[in-house]
Amino acid sequence: MKRIKAFAKINLTLDITGRREDGYHLLRSIMQQIYPCDFVEVKKADSISLKLFCDDEPGSSHDVVPADERNIAWKAAELILKEAGIDSGVEITLKKSIPAAAGLAGGSTDAAAVLKGVNELYGIGYDTDKLCELGVKLGADVPFCIRGGTALAEGIGDKLTPLPTPEKAYILLVKPPIAVSTKEVYEAYDALEPSEREDKSGRLEKLLKEGGADPKAVCGCLMNVLAGVTEARHPMIKEIREKMTELGAEGALMSGSGPSVFGIFSDGDKAKEAYKRMTDLYPDAYRAICSFANGGEE
Ligand code: ATP
Secondary structure (H helix, E strand, C coil), X not given: CEEEXXXXXXXXXXXXXXXXXXXXXXXXXXXXXXXXXXXXXXXXXCCCEEEEEECCCCCCCHHHCCCCCCCHHHHHHHHHHHHCCCCCEEEEEEXXXXXXXXXXXXXXXXXXXXXXXXXXXXXXXXXXXXXXXXXXXXCCCHHHHHHCCEEEEEECCCEEEEECCCCCCEEEEEECCCCCCHHHHHHHHHCCCCCCCCCHHHHHHHHHHHCCCCHHHHHCCCEEXXXXXXXXXXXXXXXHHHHHHHCCCCEEEECCCCCCEEEEECCHHHHHHXXXXXXXXXXXXXXXXXXXXXXXXX
16 A cells, blocks of 8 residues: 655746647746645555545535546546556545645646556556656646656646755645636636736746745745736635735735635744634635645655
């Protein structure tokens, strides 16, 4: 049996640099692994099966997570077993804490954990590059979730440059109870006029490499080109983001295509106070105080 921690991710920066002929968007994003994490267990079995347990947190919308072959964890097991020519299955136990459909790569990280777990369980021996090559077939965030830590992601998310993790910070995560369609957000973004903008990913990459990436400096580089699109449709996201900075965050931003918002705090007490205020203001939202993660797993 193999047990793996599957961490969430946030996008400290997210820019779209173009589109491939097949329609996939080309990204330039600094991705950061964070707590919370799901727990994934894989056991040898004759066929593939899935047991799903979900935290009962407000706003986690786990009712949208399928417990059958539609689950991306199941698809990951199918993919690697087929690729390796293994004619047996795996019993997957998935304990979800990461809110679903949140812009936190909840599904991608489970898929990454299953690829890594099954690789070890059956002694398949694929290296990380090969696992990432399989992973990108399941989703653009899967290769990052396989490698973890902090990285500049380019291409469709498959070209990863590992980077040092920012200095310790307190992350306040709030996912309002809003359903965001990733497809619609990208379509609305595509309809916008192209605009000139600073390469914040490049700025943050330099900062991380040089050291001194304290919360304030990191927050000077935050950007997400999808934020304007999602926030225009769901003003609550902007409201939460602005509230976080009012409550002492060095900076705050929507992650991925939304709707989760993260605030980065230098001061743990301010983060706790902000957590309490968010609980009063948004009782139906998922809320957590967490930290950066750095590839750690069990
Ligand atoms: P990303 O940041 O990679 O775009 P996300 O956090 O926005 O991802 P997910 O949590 O991966 O979104 O969920 C997207 C959809 O995938 C859900 O609505 C759900 O129906 C489906 N899904 C399939 N498997 C899983 C899984 N293991 N965990 C979460 N969602 C899953």
